[in-house]
Amino acid sequence: MGMWLFLFTELLLFGGLFIVYLIYRVLNADAFLSASYELDVTMGTINTVVLLVSSMTIAMSITAIQKGDSKKSIQLLGTTLLLSLMFMVIKYFEWSAKISHGLFPGLDLYKSLPPGEALYFFLYFIMTGLHALHIIIGAVIIAVTMYRTRKGLVTADKYTLTENAGLYWHLVDLIWIYLFPLFYLIH
Amino acid sequence: MAPRGSYLDLFVSLVLPNTLKTMAHKHTNDDHSENHEHHIVSYREHFSTLIALLFLTVVTVAISVFGASLASLSVFTAMLIATVKVVVVAYYFMHLKYDKKIYGWLVIIVSILFVAVSVLTAIEYLNR
Amino acid sequence: MASLSTNVNYFQAKSGIFSWIFSVDHKRIGLLYLYSLITFFLVGVTLGLLMRYELLNPGKDLLEAKTYNQIFTLHGVIMIFLFIIPSIPAVFGNFFLPIMLGTDDVSFPKLNLLSWWVYIIGAIMALSTLVFGDGPADTGWTFYAPYSVKTGTNVTMSVLAAFVLGFSSILTGLNFIVTIHRLRTPGMTFLKMPLFAWSLYATSWIQLLATPIIGITLLMIIAERTLGVGLFDPSIGGDPILYQHLFWIYSHPAVYIMALPAFGIISELLPTFSQRTIFGYKAIAYSSLAIAFVGYFIWGHHMFTSGMSGTARFIFSMLTFLVAIPTAIKVFNWVATLYKGSINVQPPLLYALAFIFQFMIGGFTGLILGALATDIHLHDTYFVVGHFHYVMFGGTGFAFFGALHYWFPKIWGRMYNIKIANIAFTIFFIGFNLLYFPMLIAGLMGMPRRYYDYLPEFHLPNMISTYGSWVLAVGLILMLGNLAFALFRGRKEVGRNPWGGITLEWQTQSPPVVQNFDRMPELPKNGPYDYDNKPTIND
Numbered sequence: 001m002g003m004w005l006f007l008f009t010e011l012l013l014f015g016g017l018f019i020v021y022l023i024y025r026v027l028n029a030d031a032f033l034s035a036s037y038e039l040d041v042t043m044g045t046i047n048t049v050v051l052l053v054s055s056m057t058i059a060m061s062i063t064a065i066q067k068g069d070s071k072k073s074i075q076l077l078g079t080t081l082l083l084s085l086m087f088m089v090i091k092y093f094e095w096s097a098k099i100s101h102g103l104f105p106g107l108d109l110y111k112s113l114p115p116g117e118a119l120y121f122f123l124y125f126i127m128t129g130l131h132a133l134h135i136i137i138g139a140v141i142i143a144v145t146m147y148r149t150r151k152g153l154v155t156a157d158k159y160t161l162t163e164n165a166g167l168y169w170h171l172v173d174l175i176w177i178y179l180f181p182l183f184y185l186i187h
Numbered sequence: 188m189a190p191r192g193s194y195l196d197l198f199v200s201l202v203l204p205n206t207l208k209t210m211a212h213k214h215t216n217d218d219h220s221e222n223h224e225h226h227i228v229s230y231r232e233h234f235s236t237l238i239a240l241l242f243l244t245v246v247t248v249a250i251s252v253f254g255a256s257l258a259s260l261s262v263f264t265a266m267l268i269a270t271v272k273v274v275v276v277a278y279y280f281m282h283l284k285y286d287k288k289i290y291g292w293l294v295i296i297v298s299i300l301f302v303a304v305s306v307l308t309a310i311e312y313l314n315r
Numbered sequence: 316m317a318s319l320s321t322n323v324n325y326f327q328a329k330s331g332i333f334s335w336i337f338s339v340d341h342k343r344i345g346l347l348y349l350y351s352l353i354t355f356f357l358v359g360v361t362l363g364l365l366m367r368y369e370l371l372n373p374g375k376d377l378l379e380a381k382t383y384n385q386i387f388t389l390h391g392v393i394m395i396f397l398f399i400i401p402s403i404p405a406v407f408g409n410f411f412l413p414i415m416l417g418t419d420d421v422s423f424p425k426l427n428l429l430s431w432w433v434y435i436i437g438a439i440m441a442l443s444t445l446v447f448g449d450g451p452a453d454t455g456w457t458f459y460a461p462y463s464v465k466t467g468t469n470v471t472m473s474v475l476a477a478f479v480l481g482f483s484s485i486l487t488g489l490n491f492i493v494t495i496h497r498l499r500t501p502g503m504t505f506l507k508m509p510l511f512a513w514s515l516y517a518t519s520w521i522q523l524l525a526t527p528i529i530g531i532t533l534l535m536i537i538a539e540r541t542l543g544v545g546l547f548d549p550s551i552g553g554d555p556i557l558y559q560h561l562f563w564i565y566s567h568p569a570v571y572i573m574a575l576p577a578f579g580i581i582s583e584l585l586p587t588f589s590q591r592t593i594f595g596y597k598a599i600a601y602s603s604l605a606i607a608f609v610g611y612f613i614w615g616h617h618m619f620t621s622g623m624s625g626t627a628r629f630i631f632s633m634l635t636f637l638v639a640i641p642t643a644i645k646v647f648n649w650v651a652t653l654y655k656g657s658i659n660v661q662p663p664l665l666y667a668l669a670f671i672f673q674f675m676i677g678g679f680t681g682l683i684l685g686a687l688a689t690d691i692h693l694h695d696t697y698f699v700v701g702h703f704h705y706v707m708f709g710g711t712g713f714a715f716f717g718a719l720h721y722w723f724p725k726i727w728g729r730m731y732n733i734k735i736a737n738i739a740f741t742i743f744f745i746g747f748n749l750l751y752f753p754m755l756i757a758g759l760m761g762m763p764r765r766y767y768d769y770l771p772e773f774h775l776p777n778m779i780s781t782y783g784s785w786v787l788a789v790g791l792i793l794m795l796g797n798l799a800f801a802l803f804r805g806r807k808e809v810g811r812n813p814w815g816g817i818t819l820e821w822q823t824q825s826p827p828v829v830q831n832f833d834r835m836p837e838l839p840k841n842g843p844y845d846y847d848n849k850p851t852i853n854d
Contacts, residue, residue: 001496002423004290005489008297009527015301016531016561020546022305023312023560028552045248049241056237059228059280066227105542115552122546126538163282170281177272181265185251289496297524300611307612308560311627 003164007171010134014175017127021182024119031116036186038103039124040094044184047090048176054083055173058142058166068156070149077146077162080169084139091132095125124183131175138172141165226285236279243272324728324826339424340829345410346726347431352398352406353795355438359393360791362386367750367784370777373769383767384453385468389445391456392473396480397438399707400569402715403576404487404522405434408515410726412491414820414827415509417500417836422493426486434483440476444469455765457566460547460558464539471540474533481526481533484572488522491515500819502838509818509843510599514579517603521568521575521610529565532558556621563614571610573707575603577674577714578645581667584717585649587816588664589656592844595648602641609638616685620694628687635685642678646671661814662736666717669744673709677702680755695765697776698758704751713747716794723798724813728825729805735797743790749783817849 025032061076098121102109105122113121145165148154154161247268278284283291325342328334335343366386369378378386409427413420421427444451452473454463463470495516499508536558539545547558578599586593593599615623615631649671658664680702683689693699724730753776758764762773769777812821819836820827839845 001290001493002489004293005492005523008293009485009489009523011297012301012524013527013531015305016528016564019305019308019561019564020535020557022309023554023557024546024552026309026312027554031552041248041252045244048244052237052240052244055240055276055280056233059233059236060230063228063230063233113551115550118551119546119553122551126535167281170276173280174273174276177276178269181247181251181269185247185265186262300524300608304564304611307615307627307630308564310630311560311615311624314624314626 003167007167010171010175014127014130017123017130018178018182021123021127024116024123025182028116028119031114032120033186035113035117035120036183038098038121039184041184043090043094044180047087048180050083050087050090051173051176054080054087055170057083058169062159062162062166065149065154065159065162066156070152070155073154073162074146074149077142077149077165081139081142081146084135084142087135088132091128095128127179128183131172131179134172134175138165138169141168228279228282228285232279236275240272240275243268243275323829324824325829326826328829337428339420339428341409341413341420341424341427342726342827342831344427344431345406345408348401348405348409348434351431351435351438352402355393355397355442358442359390359398360788362390362393364784364788366390367781369767370769371781372778373771373774375768378767380767381453382450384455384765385451387765388453388455388473389441389451392441392452392477394707395456395569395573396477397434397441399573399711400480400484401434401487402573402711403580403718404491404515404518404572405430405483406715407511407580407718407722408487408491408576411722411820412494412512412515413498414823414831415512415818416495416498417503417819417832417838418494418498419830419832421490422497423490426490430483430486430490433479433486437476437478437480437483440472440479444472444476457562458533458536459562460536460539460545460555463536464545464547471537474536478530478533481530484522485526488519488526491519492523495519500836500838506597506600507838507842508600510582510593510596510603511576511579511818513600514575514582514603517607518572518575521572521607525565525568525572525611528561529569532561532565535561556618556623559618559621560614563617564611567614567617568607568610570703570707571606573711575606577670577711578603580714580718580721581649581670582645583816583818584663584667584721585652585656586844586846587721587814588659588661588667589653590659590815591652591656591846592842593648594651594654595644596842596844598644599648602644605641606638609634609641613638616690619687619690632685632687636682639678639682639685646675646678659814661720662733662740663717663721663814665737665740665744666713666720669740670710670713670717673705673713673747676752677704677706677710680705692761693758695763696758697754697762697764700764701751701754701758704754709747709751716743719798721814722820723801724809725820725823725825725827727802727805728809729801729807730809730813731797731801731805735793739790739794739797741790742786743794746783746785746787746790750780750787751783753777753780753783817846818843822850 057076058080061073061080064070064073064076098104099107103121104110104125105118110118110121142165145154145161148161247265250264250268277294283294325340328340329338335347338344338347365378366383369376369383409421447469449468451468452458452463452466452470453468454466454470458470458474463474495508495512499505535546539547545551545553547553547555549555582593582599613631613635615627616635619628619631680698684693684699684702720731720736757773757776757780760773760776762769762776809825811823811825813825814821817839819838822834822836823831824833837850839850840848
């Protein structure tokens, strides 16, 4: 229950940003639309798929530990970790492409943007940035779970850590499920 | 419910007599056993859930890429599909289907609260 | 090594500073909060007295304008984030929630300790703004954009401090929710919980769900200040009013974080000092939840003059009036509890009665502010300052001190001097009302708030108010001094139940043993305030 409650706080944390997005999109609908063409739908879709698969693998890791198969649980957790790495790599490419074009708050191209578009990109970086931070935190939690499973501290009778890691990871997935259409699929 | 700050374990042993430690430990066990009924979801069920989610993703992208003329409708549809995906993740991957009902209710109430606050803010802007 | 020894109370268990600041015992953590809270409260009081001194006469008496702005900002940050919001939950919730539920600690004792440490770190951060750079923020505790983005004072640090303090609040709320759901003693259903527990439950949900929003909002301010371009800047399509929306979406529910636990305290004090059951237990319990829920949707009443749409103003005003209903239900039930009770006039009861009087004034003035037309005249005047001090200080503050007088013998196993406590209360009460009632008058006359100077026509209310602040200070010092003295020289042997209460803490020793109960707690037969069937408690 404690983890669910913590997830609610994360939901509201991102929720604040979603409210800002909502309002500014209402106020700057056209600007948001034209700005969104800068984003690569293919990369976004791949990232979506990556996270969905990683949600499956971590859910499966819970099944594995419930069945007492620690080895498989660790493997599945490891797969989840690799997928999260893949997500971060793709994100890195997306970000660096934009930054090299000067499309980051403080850089040249950004400063010359029309008003609504500047907001779009500011929100893009803050929201995907905060999301990426949570991916990193989630990855750390998964790594800790792997370690403790290997040490025998997580077993078929006591796998609350794995469950909590799973819940946290699913939240990271959930946020992306909303971020994706809101930023990439406006048109 | 892994308590946070396991580095504090050191200090726990400094200040608590042994009996209290076992009592504190008992709490986490209680949480554990009440939380789920040891129901094991099969690998197959998880895989099916993924297929459903991937399908929804394809639909969402397709609508956006191919249905550009229905701009405002596609926003609504995209959000709708996203919400369905979220419900699927919560219900299956996050185990709400098999958990005690209270968890589902809490998720619903919190979601309603958030949506209502967002809508109220939007109403403010839309009526200027 | 002693096993479940019934002779070891929680003071005696382990000694030395490290056994306290690294303790996971909810009782010790409650006291850690108490001592730190009172310290910060006194800093906040000092700032308040400085402000009142400046306002004694028109013209500059002591402070520059900017310094005055910094002082009222820091006063607000300290009083709200370091004192009132944690106060009752962190001190009395921590100490007594597990005991009232018949259990031996909260669900996550280590998280509880972390909450306190995070609180201390946030407090140090907030106070550090006094000593470096251009001094504390001068924006008001509300940190409105665009000024908060542009000013050179230590806004970033203040805001970061508030962010950190938010975590403490969230973790406490999380801990209490799980504790209430999971650790109630067998036989204690939700509807047999004491009302203090109900109020903490409702409060915890607000702490959990509302605080993250201000967390992210404050991060946005920091982003604007550090990255140079921001979300509330009209030149890039942003809207400063959006900041106000986000800020108040938390900060209005936050006032219910302040008020609900206070309501819970009053619901405990009145049955004990009338020696009868509370009137309308379910109504009070459910109204706590109702207030928490409706409270999320009325934040706009802080923004009536900001430039919001007319539709929104109408909706927010209407919903604001709605939240008054469950609050009024509580007040009626409290008064009905006193009716035909066997009234025992003791300091805790005095604070409870003062609460009812002062909270009602605060509540009624709130309704006046909640009505659109009157708010146009009164927004940002001293009427608002009077209003919120009546509810937050005259309400929650008095409830806090009432709780302190009520549970003092239980916590420390000593009794304070009742006569001095009564005298201190009287001075405190008179001082409080002398200090804040004139503010309502000054506001009606049109005096703006957050000004270090004023027109001569506002001199009289300001003078009375400042004298009132000195009377209040005397009462406060006497009250706290009396209690502090009792810590060392108070009469011992107070027994388990000096006031004749009926909730479970009165079955424990005074002070309680480490694991709280030396005997299995006995639940009253027909609900938590079943005075007709009081369990016999032998020392």
